[in-house]
Amino acid sequence: MFYDRDGTSQILSLNRVTSPGRLHAAVVYLIQMKGFSYYYLSLRGYCGGNSYQRITMDNLPEKARPTELIEDPDLDPLVHYAATRSLPMDWRSIIAQPFYRKRHYLQAMAARARRGLVRGCTIPLTHTSGVLGRLDLVCDHDDETAERCIRQNLPGASLLGHVLFDKVGELARESRQQVDEDTADMSLTPRERECLLWASEGYSNREISQLLGIGERTVLYHVNHACRKLNARNRQHAVTKAILAHRLAIPPDHPGTTPLHS
Known part of the structure; x- marks a missing residue:
């Protein structure tokens, strides 16, 4: 069983895993x-920047993977149980x-069984930071x-649920930190931002040079x-990466912000 000496050591060894794929x-x-067939881990509340984030890991068959609609405590008894209980x-x-003998809850469990998730257990996962989640271990x-x-x-x-809770949170934080480090050197000059901005609007190098009052070669430079x-393969790739990294925003009164007119 999980809680014997060997099982406990195996679970705790997950703390040494260094990537989501290996985990x-x-x-x-x-x-x-x-003896279980599947697992499903769902954590709701980790934030990237100011945005709400839901993190899931599972090996469920595609037909059995929950949708956002199913992941509703008013529709699914497992979601409700994990949000309100701790055992x-x-x-x-x-x-x-x-409480869970209501028709819609029974229907949710019947639908789960039809998708191959026949028997299982749920481990509620909560944190003082406001993160809510659960780990389902499933037999088919x-x-x-x-x-x-x-x-x-x-x-x-x-124990498995809480080790995963901490490890997934750690990997998520490391991932966000890596993204921040990768974009730290992406600082563009105002002129570079202007050139990419108008490139994103479909302007050619010649049109951009006319718009900004600089030579075509300077635009290309x-x-x-x-x-x-931006470590981009071409100008379109650079435009995409700059938009995703929020590097194209320039003040509306910055010189050269009036589009060309024919």
Whole structure:
């Protein structure tokens, strides 16, 4: 079971994983070795900048992967349970509670079973930062083997859920930091931004030179220099990367911001 000495060591070894792909592979190996078929991890609340973010990891078949609509506590009993409770619980025990005997909750579980997610358990995951989530461990069959798998592994499943919670959060923070470092050297001069801005509007180098009152070769110089800064293959690639990095915004009263007219 997860909570024996070897199982605990295997779970804690996930802390040494260095990438989301390797973490996913390790989790699939671990849960399948313990008798589960699938896992589904959902964390809601991690932010990139000022934006809300939902992070998921799973090995579910495509037909069984939840949609945003299904991930609604008013529609899905597992989502509601994870948002309001703290104890790991097998699905049969959840749905046996009077609150979850409502028709739409029973329908949600029946739909889950039709997609191959037959038996399982849910581990609620919460953090004082406001992050909410859950880990589902799933069997694709309903027999004594599935019952024994859930019963034996449920006590240690909480440890797996919380290790994943911390590790996924750590990898997400590292990913955002890497993006910040990658864009740190992408500082463009005002003239480079102007050239890319009008290139993004479809202007040729000649038209940009007329607009800005500089030579065509000078435009080409600024565009090429911007491409090198942005590590872009061509001007269109540079435009795309500059837009994504919010490097094309220039003051409306900056010289040269009046478009050409025929």
